[in-house]
Amino acid sequence: MSTLPKYMTIYTDLKQKINTDFYKINEKIPTGDDLAIEYDCSKLTVKKAIDLLVKEGMVIRRRGSGTFIKGKSTNGGAxxxxxxxxxxxxxxxxxxxxxxxxxxxxxxxxxxxxxxxxxxxxxxxxxxxxxxxxxxxxxxxxxxxxxxxxxxxxxxxxxxxxxxxxxxxxxxxxxxxxxxxxxxxxxxxxxxxxxxxxxxxxxxxxxxxxxxxxxxxxxxxxxxxxxxxxxxxxxxxx
The missing domain is CATH 3.40.1410.10 (Chorismate lyase-like)
Incomplete structure (x- = not known):
């Protein structure tokens, strides 16, 4: 059984999906409600995972519109x-x-x-x-x-x-x-x-x-x- 907190598991999975083009640049990701259902967790847990992606510059929240993919890695071409x-x-x-x-x-x-x-x-x-x-x-x-x-x-x-x-x-x-x-x-x-x-x-x-x-x-x-x-x-x- 994984020893990672649930939000870290979600963060890792979402990050991989962004890096492998499952979610593409400028695409809107599912809502917090939908992700909570997908990962069988609370909306707060999803929010903690997405907060990490926001801090890394991979996604951006747009008030009234949702959360969108901003980029893959924040490390340039590396x-x-x-x-x-x-x-x-x-x-x-x-x-x-x-x-x-x-x-x-x-x-x-x-x-x-x-x-x-x-x-x-x-x-x-x-x-x-x-x-x-x-x-x-x-x-x-x-x-x-x-x-x-x-x-x-x-x-x-x-x-x-x-x-x-x-x-x-x-x-x-x-x-x-x-x-x-x-x-x-x-x-x-x-x-x-x-x-x-x-x-x-x-x-x-x-x-x-x-x-x-x-x-x-x-x-x-x-x-x-x-x-x-x-x-x-x-x-x-x-």
Whole structure:
């Protein structure tokens, strides 16, 4: 069961619908009454969710007319990714392509085993792939997942969303992620795979992700050209 407050669940769903053109720019969204019925909640809960979208500049209220879509992300041409969001769920499947450079099963290094809390000679999937948004290089992903947790992962799953495979086919729920964001110097691999020059500044996201039952299912390092990178989160006071 989700640990997010109801209004945050609604906020996240509406935001995704805006970012994936379910609701288009300048379109009027359903009324508070209609959304309350759709999400099975009170109008006050809907209002709290929409208030967050108003603060982010994604929707605008017009007195006597309703609430309208003002824009997708407030981050210019960049894409805002949250701690547990996947690229497809944020941008939309039709805009994303992937190219896999490595997909192997191997014994992890001591460092990776420690990150994933692997013991007793466990093995991991090692995945290196480049993600493209509208055919332009967006990120290089180095991902490690334990075989004992993520069962049956195949190369075909890497072409779309690994997270969708985990949710829809394995039936797992993702609960939380510990994320570190840092700047770094460009590497030879970055230059080649992201098609950037040697003076480009790189943003790196390190992530350890947990399932609802507490098991770690992913350790990853994702590298972005700084010009195309925004990391987004929302802090909620309980």
């Amino acid at each position: 894409i805002a990714l949250g701690p547990t969001s996947g690229l497809i769920s944020t941008v939309g499947k039709e805009h994303i392509t992937s190219k896999t450079y490595q997909f192997s099963i191997e014994k992890p290094s001591d460092e990776i085993a420690e990150k994933l809390e692997i013991r007793d000679n466990g093995y991991v999937y090692k995945i290196i792939r480049v993600r493209y948004v509208n055919h332009a290089p967006y990120s290089v992903e180095h991902t490690y997942m334990p075989l004992s947790v993520i069962i049956g992962l195949e190369p075909k799953h890497l072409e779309n969303s690994i997270y969708n495979y985990i949710r829809e086919e394995l039936g797992f729920k993702m609960q939380r992620a510990h994320v570190w964001v840092r700047g770094d110097k460009v590497t030879v691999e970055d230059c080649k795979l992201l098609d950037v020059d040697k003076d480009t500044f790189i943003m790196e996201v390190e992530k350890i992700a947990h399932l609802e039952d507490g098991r770690i299912f992913e350790y990853s390092l994702t590298r972005h050209d700084y010009q195309n990178f925004v990391f987004e989160t929302v802090f909620v006071q309980n």
